[in-house]
Amino acid sequence: MSRIAKEYKKIVQFLSQDHQELGVVSLEPIEGDLSRWNAVISGPSETPYAGHRFKLSLSLQEDYPLSPPRVTFEPGTMPHCNVDFQTGEICLDILTRDHWSPAWDLLHVLEAVVQLLGDPVPESPLNIDIANILKVGDTLAYWDLINYYMCLPCLVDDC
């Protein structure tokens, strides 16, 4: 059996045990195609994202796990300095070929994305405007802005 099929088994088992602390709400293949996945994560506590849920899509290349999965937020739903707001693209080192390790699986990846929400890295921004706020050291303004985004009705999630 291929690696991703095994992973699927593990994911089903894992999610049925209710591991809320990791922030992974759901992760399932799209129409049984194990190379395309939909995921929902919940925002980490003690951040403005807490209490909200975010949709992600993951796509695997043929040589997975030798190459990292491509992970994106649903476009226009994630205000974060390492996420392109328009496209949902994520800048996360472990998702690049240079830093990926085949020892990681899809759950690890989602866990890392959840972590990233609480730990923005303004040095490698994809959302330059809000990254600049962090760069000048105004953390309070950054989180307040995120909080403001979270209150916008267009961003209110229904997943």
Added chain:
Amino acid sequence: MVVDTRILTDRPLQLVQANQKDDQIEAFLSGKIVEVVKNIKGQLFANTHSLEISIAVKLIYLCFTTLKGARTLGEEYVDLIYVNRNGTMLVQRYKKLLFIASYCLGPYLISKTLRRYTRGSEDGSPKTAYSVKNILNALVNVHLILFYFTGAYHDISKRLFGLKYALGHKVDDSEAKFRKASSSNYRFLGYILLLQGAGKWIPLMTRQLGSLTRRKESNDSECKEMPTDSDIITNVPSETQIIHVDLSDESQLPYIPKASRTCILCLSVMMDPSCAPCGHIFCWTCILNWTRERPECPLCRQNCKTQQVLLLR
């Protein structure tokens, strides 16, 4: 032109020089012809038929020089003409034709038939094709060694059809002296090749002989020992010859605890567990696939080159 046919070139130097010059001219000609082919048939054709084009170039070049009775530019450069084996006569035209044909088409046809032969039948013949290839290689080596020592025939086809070279002029003392000095270098090359060949063939011969005598002994005393041939690896073993270590069998490598018998890469019970320099264990195929991608351990990122992975037995 007055030819002193008694002066045979017995030094490899001029032949190599002539050959180099010819190669240069051929490369130049080949560039032009490839250009023409590209314009007519397109880039793809030129790329896929590069071998055929290079053969055509050789044919054209030799037909317009050697076959016509003229000399190639390389031969002109060092002033050489063809004579027969004894050096008494010029070479007949049919011999030249045979030489050109075998020189241009021989290697191509041989490699092509060999390939077809190996593809044709699946199991038995690759070995014979392999040995035919070995024998051919050995022949080429022997030919080269002879050439470096005697300097008579630079090409194997020329040896076959007896196309020897003679100098087109008389050699004066200083030229002779110079030649003698330079030929010793080639002789040295010949010794090296001889050594190399010996290193390659002597162990093979002794092994063959050894296994023969051993087989006789074992016939006498009803096989005392396994034939030692098996620990000499001569080719890549096929899948069926490999003894796999499957960790789902609990008697295999019992010192690996149960929790560690799953490969983190394929998430299955390990097949052929293999150890990275840092001590982490993975399936052989899994870790090799990864180290070819990036030479580091997937778990701890320490250096792990492909050749450092050790198969556990």
